[in-house]
Amino acid sequence: MSHSSIPSPATAHKSENLSGTIRVPGDKSISHRSLMFGGLASGETVISGLLEGEDVLATGRAMEAMGAKIGRDGEKWRVAGTGNGALLEPADALDFGNAGTGCRLTMGLVGPYHMTTRFTGDASLSRRPMKRVLDPLRQMGVAVEAMEGDRLPVTLRGPKAPAPITYRVPVASAQVKSAVLLAGLNIAGRTTVIESVMTRDHTEKMLAGFGAQLDVEEDASGVRTIRLEGQPDLKGRTIDVPGDPSSAAFPLVAGLIAPGADITIENVLMNPTRTGIILTLQEMGGQVDIVNWRDAGGEDVADLRVRYSELKGITVPPERAPSMIDEYPVLAVAAAFAEGETVMDGLEELRVKESDRLAAVARGLEANGIDCTETEACLTVRGTPDGKGLGSGTVETHLDHRIAMAFLTLGLATEKPVEIDDSTMVATSFPQFFDLMGQLGAKIERTGAASQ
Secondary structure, eight states, X not given: OOXXXXXXXXXXXXXXXXXXXXXXXXXXXXXXXXXXXXXXXXXXXXXXXXXXXXXXXXXXXXXXXXXXXXXXXXXXXXXXXXXXXXXXXXXSOEEOTTOHHHHHHHHHHHTTSSSEEEEEOOHHHXXXXXXXXXXXXXXXXXXXXXXXXXXXXXXXXOOSSOOOOEEEOSSOOHHHHHHHHHHHTTSSSEEEEEESSOXXXXXXXXXXXXXXXXXXXXXXXXXEEEEEESSOOOBOOEEEOOBOHHHHHHHHHHHHHSTTOEEEEEEEEOOXXXXXXXXXXXXXXXXXXXXXXXXETTXXXXXXXXXXXXXXXXXXXXXXXXXXXXXXXXXXXXXXXXXXXXXXXXXGGGGGSSSOHHHHHHHHHHHTTOEEEEOSSEEEEEOOTTOTTOOOOEEOOTTOHHHHXXXXXXXXXXXXXXXXXXXXXXXXXXXXXXXXXXXXXXXXXXXXXXXX
């Protein structure tokens, strides 16, 4: 299991004048890829700022099971890779717990190897669709055994001679794009991925940094074509992982909705494929100042200063969804305190996250007196700017870390406390959440397992 089996409820109370400077943990997407590409490259990769959440560590264990050597050295992690094309068949199933990113990317990475690899996960991950990654692998000649609906457990048997493919990604998904590119690393010839909407591009940037030959073309309509030359010689490198914008979103929204707040969040990744939440909050009238903008290993990073603000409802452009899909739960929390109506459309992807995240957000809002309307791909929230009468509900988290943190953020500004049924899974992506929010003055209490 990727979380304690004993639930640990938590309650957030109204917290005024939140203040201080914090640094959120390393970006989850870059952390997964750092361990994966470091484990694949020849030589040593040294990583600082790695997110030490359960999801990322599951990816590290999978790479170790296939021959990489990974260890912590003080504040840094050192990875001795196998060399590209030299992964070993794992003796046992690779258990990814709750890690959808690690699981899907590793399926792409190992699929074309002439070996048998079995993938398992916890109850939540076992409900999530894997077909979107398995379909292109089948086109390359990989034999796939899976549960009904292409769900876990999944067994992959790679062919003797996998074929490179040209693949048009059917949904805006960085995981699918990345899985196909990673598969291409072990296939002779050129693998091509076409995406009609740009998704987070960490895979392309990091593969180039490790020595892969790839080129990216974008046409006038924004369609991107990525071509990867197969079987490159990948070499280890030094990586400093910037702070995760998805984790920064919780203290960011807390700063906007808690009266008197003035918070600085340092070292946040500002890759344009990931900053939709910041732009949206600024459009709502949020005082979010971006300072000390700088380059860190090919990625833009900056510090964010956020202060309590009077927010206004807006219509969020649906095309922005891929750049902030994980941030909609906490955006809905900001919308609960905005004057007027906030309309969030294009959210089909939230139905297949760790939970049906769209339904979970709507139920949580309703439980705390917030007026909202949920349709198949849209959530509309009508706000109460002063938080009067809001709160006093208990939210079902459905083992979803982002639902848990979003509704604890809500309780920092509602008139009455907000309770969540379980907080143990927060460690999936943000193990320091409770400590960092406490440093800012947030009043959050935990009971049960995680409070010991």
